[in-house]
Amino acid sequence: MVxxxxxxxxxxxxxxxxxxxxxxxxxxxxxxxxxxIAAAYEAGARVFDTADSYGIDQEDxxxxxxxxxxxxxxxxxxxxxxxGGFRRPGGVWEHAGDPxxxxxxxxxxxxxxxxxxxxxxxxxxxxxxxxVAASIEPIAAAQEAGLIKSIGVSNVSAAELARCRAxxxxxVVQNRLSVTLRPAGWRAVFDIAAGDGLTYMPxxxxxxxxxxxxxRLLPWNNPAVTKIAAEHQVTAAxxxxxxxxxxxxxxxxxxxxxxxxxxxxxxxxxxxxxxxAEFAELSQLPAAQ
Numbered sequence: 001m002v003x004x005x006x007x008x009x010x011x012x013x014x015x016x017x018x019x020x021x022x023x024x025x026x027x028x029x030x031x032x033x034x035x036x037i038a039a040a041y042e043a044g045a046r047v048f049d050t051a052d053s054y055g056i057d058q059e060d061x062x063x064x065x066x067x068x069x070x071x072x073x074x075x076x077x078x079x080x081x082x083x084g085g086f087r088r089p090g091g092v093w094e095h096a097g098d099p100x101x102x103x104x105x106x107x108x109x110x111x112x113x114x115x116x117x118x119x120x121x122x123x124x125x126x127x128x129x130x131x132v133a134a135s136i137e138p139i140a141a142a143q144e145a146g147l148i149k150s151i152g153v154s155n156v157s158a159a160e161l162a163r164c165r166a167x168x169x170x171x172v173v174q175n176r177l178s179v180t181l182r183p184a185g186w187r188a189v190f191d192i193a194a195g196d197g198l199t200y201m202p203x204x205x206x207x208x209x210x211x212x213x214x215x216r217l218l219p220w221n222n223p224a225v226t227k228i229a230a231e232h233q234v235t236a237a238x239x240x241x242x243x244x245x246x247x248x249x250x251x252x253x254x255x256x257x258x259x260x261x262x263x264x265x266x267x268x269x270x271x272x273x274x275x276x277a278e279f280a281e282l283s284q285l286p287a288a289q
Contacts, residue, residue, distance in 0.1 A: 009047060009079060009120065009150070009172060009199040014245055014252055015267050016040075016047030016079075018203065021256035023054035023064035025091070028258045030067060037071035039260030041078060043267045048072065049174075049201070049254040051083035051124055052109050057091040065112040073114070081172070081254075082109045083154060085124030085135065097127025103138035110147055120172055122152035126160050133163045140168035154203070158188040170198065177202035179225065179243040180217040182287035194248045202244050205255050206237065217288050224285060228278050234268065241269035243282045 017040040022033040037048065054064025065082055072078055084105035087096045096102070102123075110118050121139055126132045132153075142148050152172030153164050164170050173193045177186050181204070193200040207217040219225040219240035229236045237255070244253050257263035274282070 009081075009252055013044050013046050013267075014270050015241065016045045016049060016252065016254040017263055018254035018256040019048065019050040019064045019068055020054050021258050022067060023050070023060075025056060026258075027056075032259065033067050034071045036257055036260050036263055037068060040257070040263045040267070041072070041075065043264045045263070045267060046077060047079045047081065047252060047254060049081045051086070051122075052105055052112075053083075053086040053088050053093075053124065055088065058087050058089045061087070062108070062112045065109055069113045069115070079119040080113055080115055081120040081122060081152070082113065082118065083122040083124035083152075083174075084109060084139075085122075085127065085154075095125060095127035095129070097123075097125070097130040097132070097135040099130065099134050099138050102135060103141070106139060106142045106147065117146055118148040120150045120152055121148045122154045122172060122174060123164070125155040131163070132156070132160050133167045136164045136168045136170075143169075152199075152201075156189065157185055158192060161189060161192060172199045172201060174201040174203050176204050177244065178205050178207045178217075179219060179240045179282050180207045180222055180285060180288060190247065194250050198250065199252050200248070200250050201252050201254060203254070205244055205253050206240060214288070222285070224281060228274070228282070232272065234272055235265055237262075237266055238269045238272050239274070239282075241266055242272050242274050243279065245269060246274055246279050 048068055050064040050068050055061055084102055085097055087094050110116050123136050139151055150171045151168050153170055154174040190200055220236035225236045225239050229239045241253055245251055255266045
């Protein structure tokens with residue numbers, strides 16, 4: 001089942017919009033969220049990433065999909081990605097890899113987004129209670145039924161990616177990666193994606209996460225990043241995104257934003273190129289795990 005067919009997302013502009021910051025805790029008012037999505041589209045973004053779990057908590061499930069559906073109503077040249085595999089009771093992330101639940105989750109997401117077939121659906125994470133191959137089977141079944149166009153996986157190791165690809169034609173991988181946060185094993189997964197023509201989507205491209213909350217790891221707090229940004233009169237965010245794009249042509253980045261101005265700035269990254277020396281300097285930064 002392993003596919004080496006190029007991901008359909010590789011033909012899209014290489015910067016999209018991730019919608020977690022528009023839907024989770026600290027999110028902006030709904031009109032601002034809608035304006036941010038609209039600004040991203042108007043500035044050239046054509047890939048929009050969300051998940052059924054993007055909301056304040058489980059009672060707010062589907063909020064991220066709902067605002068995306070509203071903002072992109074009538075738009076037919078945007079690729080929408082959503083994910084299933086987590087739930088958030090009380091705002092706490094919990095795995096939800098039960099195949100029977102995921103089968104229903106795929107259909108619920110398609111209904112909320114109002115788009116069919118859906119451009120791409122990702123298994124959001126690996127639930128240790130289930131074989132990851134079993135978790136992805138209902139997603140593969142949805143593709144065979146014509147409900148989704150392509151399949152992806154998120155937060156996987158190289159071995160887990162191989163298990164998924166044994167039963168489904170995975171074409172997208174979304175793992176955590178930034179210039180200042182490079183998890184152990186990231187290169188093995190990246191090399192598989194690059195070698196087989198899979199889209200590699202680094203999530204959390206600006207660094208700290210709830211698991212690694214050190215704000216010193218934000219690109220605008222990193223001396224090497226800010227030095228390059230100042231020399232070229234661009235923002236540190238653009239430099240951080242340019243480093244990710246410089247890893248390979250298969251990289252598609254979907255940075256988050258809470259304001260239109262932020263995503264418009266991020267969309268400048270594809271036109272900014274790091275020199276070989278600058279790329280090497282950033283690549284040699286200490287890799288916080």
